[in-house]
Amino acid sequence: MSEIANIEELKKLAPPAELRRAPVVEGNQGLGWLTDKLSAFAEAKVPLWWKIAFVPAAFAATVIFPICLFYQVFTGVGVWGNNHPNMWGWDIVNFIWWVGVAHAGTLISAMLFLTRQHWRTTIGRMAEAMTVFSVMMAGLYPAIHVGRAWFDWFMFPIPNSNGNWPQFKSPLMWDVFAVNTYLMVSSLFWFMGMIPDFAVMRDRATTRARKAIFSLLAMGWTGSAWQWHNYEKAYVVLCGLCTLLVFTVSSIVGLDFCTSQLAGWHATIFPLYFVIGAVFCGFGMMLVLLTSLRKLCKLETIITKSHIDKVAKLCLVSGLIINYIYLMEIFIAWYSGDPYERWVFGHRFFGHNYAFFGWMLIGINVLLTQLLWIKKIRTNMVALFIIGLFINFGMWSERMVIVVGSTNQDFLPANWGLYHPTMWDIGLYVGTLGAFFMMYLLFVKFLPVIAISEVKGAVPHGDPHHPLGGAQKGGH
Amino acid sequence: MNEKIYGLMAEFNTPGDLLRAAEKIRGAGYSRWDCFTPFPIHGIDKVMGYRNSLVGWVALAGGAFMFLNVAGLIWFSNAFDYPLIVGGKPMFSVPMTFVPSYIMMIMGGAGGALIGMVALNQLPRLHHPLLFKKRFEGATRDKFIIVIGANDEKFCVTGTKQLLESIGGVNVEIVEDQE
Numbered sequence: 182m183s184e185i186a187n188i189e190e191l192k193k194l195a196p197p198a199e200l201r202r203a204p205v206v207e208g209n210q211g212l213g214w215l216t217d218k219l220s221a222f223a224e225a226k227v228p229l230w231w232k233i234a235f236v237p238a239a240f241a242a243t244v245i246f247p248i249c250l251f252y253q254v255f256t257g258v259g260v261w262g263n264n265h266p267n268m269w270g271w272d273i274v275n276f277i278w279w280v281g282v283a284h285a286g287t288l289i290s291a292m293l294f295l296t297r298q299h300w301r302t303t304i305g306r307m308a309e310a311m312t313v314f315s316v317m318m319a320g321l322y323p324a325i326h327v328g329r330a331w332f333d334w335f336m337f338p339i340p341n342s343n344g345n346w347p348q349f350k351s352p353l354m355w356d357v358f359a360v361n362t363y364l365m366v367s368s369l370f371w372f373m374g375m376i377p378d379f380a381v382m383r384d385r386a387t388t389r390a391r392k393a394i395f396s397l398l399a400m401g402w403t404g405s406a407w408q409w410h411n412y413e414k415a416y417v418v419l420c421g422l423c424t425l426l427v428f429t430v431s432s433i434v435g436l437d438f439c440t441s442q443l444a445g446w447h448a449t450i451f452p453l454y455f456v457i458g459a460v461f462c463g464f465g466m467m468l469v470l471l472t473s474l475r476k477l478c479k480l481e482t483i484i485t486k487s488h489i490d491k492v493a494k495l496c497l498v499s500g501l502i503i504n505y506i507y508l509m510e511i512f513i514a515w516y517s518g519d520p521y522e523r524w525v526f527g528h529r530f531f532g533h534n535y536a537f538f539g540w541m542l543i544g545i546n547v548l549l550t551q552l553l554w555i556k557k558i559r560t561n562m563v564a565l566f567i568i569g570l571f572i573n574f575g576m577w578s579e580r581m582v583i584v585v586g587s588t589n590q591d592f593l594p595a596n597w598g599l600y601h602p603t604m605w606d607i608g609l610y611v612g613t614l615g616a617f618f619m620m621y622l623l624f625v626k627f628l629p630v631i632a633i634s635e636v637k638g639a640v641p642h643g644d645p646h647h648p649l650g651g652a653q654k655g656g657h
Numbered sequence: 658m659n660e661k662i663y664g665l666m667a668e669f670n671t672p673g674d675l676l677r678a679a680e681k682i683r684g685a686g687y688s689r690w691d692c693f694t695p696f697p698i699h700g701i702d703k704v705m706g707y708r709n710s711l712v713g714w715v716a717l718a719g720g721a722f723m724f725l726n727v728a729g730l731i732w733f734s735n736a737f738d739y740p741l742i743v744g745g746k747p748m749f750s751v752p753m754t755f756v757p758s759y760i761m762m763i764m765g766g767a768g769g770a771l772i773g774m775v776a777l778n779q780l781p782r783l784h785h786p787l788l789f790k791k792r793f794e795g796a797t798r799d800k801f802i803i804v805i806g807a808n809d810e811k812f813c814v815t816g817t818k819q820l821l822e823s824i825g826g827v828n829v830e831i832v833e834d835q836e
Contacts, residue, residue, distance in 0.1 A: 358727075406691055413710075634695055651669075
């Protein structure tokens with residue numbers, strides 16, 4: 182066969198093994214095998230580990246979460262630990278944390294698409310799902326943090342008999358638009374990416390119910406050249422817009438802080454600080470999800486060690502940028518000569534109230550992250566899982582340092598006070614975690630968890646200019 | 658021409674085979690035909706003779722619409738209908754207007770891209786003659802399918818079938834029009 186001769190010739194020309202680019206999917210199997218493999222988990226019976234994970238997540242999401250939510254809404258913000266001078270507590274800490282978790286998802290799915298990184302095809306869908314669900318959790322916090330949740334509609338420009346309009350001079354107002362847009366656009370992006378895969382599930386469906394559901398979701402997708410032509414254009418446009426969102430949403434959250442006069446918040450680096458912090462935290466969550474799901478869903482040949490290694494490298498890069506920002510923040514606090522600024526930063530690490538979180542920030546985000554320099558650790562799934570969990574806690578601590586650490590001791594000793602979360606704070610956080618994992622588990626089980634069509638387009642069998650894709654000598 | 662026939666479909670095994678076949682069908686002068694593939698094939702746009710997709714323009718229109726509308730809304734609500742002095746800042750200025758307008762521009766652009774894609778692809782549609790064919794299920798799996806429409810001027814069941822077989826198409830079948 183001429184094809185095999187071609188492969189032999191190619192092998193002679195190929196660079197040595199250590200310089201070769203890792204294949205997107207291991208095993209070099211055909212397209213049919215890939216389709217079976219990628220849709221196997223969604224079509225198989227519900228495995229035991231899934232049920233074991235789902236029950237506590239669903240309990241947190243459907244019992245703890247509503248109880249804490251409704252008790253707070255019916256009683257008031259006073260049920261939380263928020264009180265003068267700490268008007269922002271865990272509600273805002275968790276809001277920023279959840280927005281942060283979202284960001285790496287968009288970065289992986291959108292920015293790596295624009296830079297034509299084929300390896301993203303295997304993890305992009307999981308990353309997008311992470312974005313959508315965590316933005317949902319994030320958006321909830323400001324909505325109830327305002328205290329009277331039934332007046333939330335005041336934040337939207339709706340003509341009303343009181344004649345009041347939103348006050349657009351405040352970044353807090355911009356936040357409303359930013360978070361809502363982020364939720365809308367990432368959901369659109371997620372859904373649009375799934376349309377061709379819904380068609381795959383539709384054509385593979387064995388029961389009437391599955392056929393009907395996936396037919397509706399696929400909207401009659403046939404995969405014609407014309408459809409792909411428009412689809413690809415829309416995908417590029419959405420990727421570009423999502424990339425803008427990565428930089429905009431957390432910047433605006435950063436502006437909420439830095440437009441105030443408070444020492445520790447009043448810094449021009451904040452928008453960048455929040456963007457990079459968000460991405461770093463999200464990569465931590467990505468490591469947790471990828472390392473566990475590739476094993477549990479038996480996707481080791483699809484989400485290869487090489488892909489995880491790359492995610493870990495990106496995590497390290499964003500970690501190094503955040504380390505630089507920490508250094509710069511401390512330097513500027515000293516260089517500004519402002520005694521209040523210096524006081525706040527001194528107390529972050531040597532005060533007696535919240536120094537623990539300050540040292541967690543140094544210990545995890547600065548020191549522990551350096552472990553990712555080591556190749557052995559980047560290819561050790563257990564180590565990455567643990568590091569991912571730690572990074573999430575480290576970034577949570579960072580938000581704690583920023584929000585509570587700056588408000589608890591400001592300019593006047595009369596304004597000094599301690600913040601402690603109450604059981605309602607903790608319950609709500611547990612509830613959002615439960616809701617996130619419940620939705621994620623449902624997604625993993627019932628929807629195409631890996632972008633089937635994208636992966637097929639990224640393997641040699643799908644490349645018309647590769648011998649395996651049917652290329653012949655002298656053009657296609 | 659039989660009104661009951663939607664067209665003829667032929668299967669190919671690799672994207673390379675499909676591209677070569679598509680070039681030949683185009684060369685034979687057919688105009689109403691399409692390729693159905695499990696993923697976008699690099700180079701197919703050129704063979705099919707597609708120009709730049711209009712989706713980008715729809716997205717641009719959506720983005721511009723939202724940007725101007727939100728900027729206008731901010732002017733109307735904060736500077737015209739209910740002027741409110743906050744910190745001595747101007748009633749209407751670029752820094753206060755740009756960020757929300759820009760964010761909503763992204764929303765408009767994304768909505769435009771999705772709506773443009775769905776509309777140009779004539780989705781959603783719950784019925785398509787091809788979706789009744791058992792063999793067409795390969796188009797979302799590992800087969801590359803070409804369908805020549807019966808409404809093509811050059812369409813002729815035997816002649817077109819011969820052409821499809823001569824360029825390497827297998828399992829050439831008639832697609833019935835199930836109206």
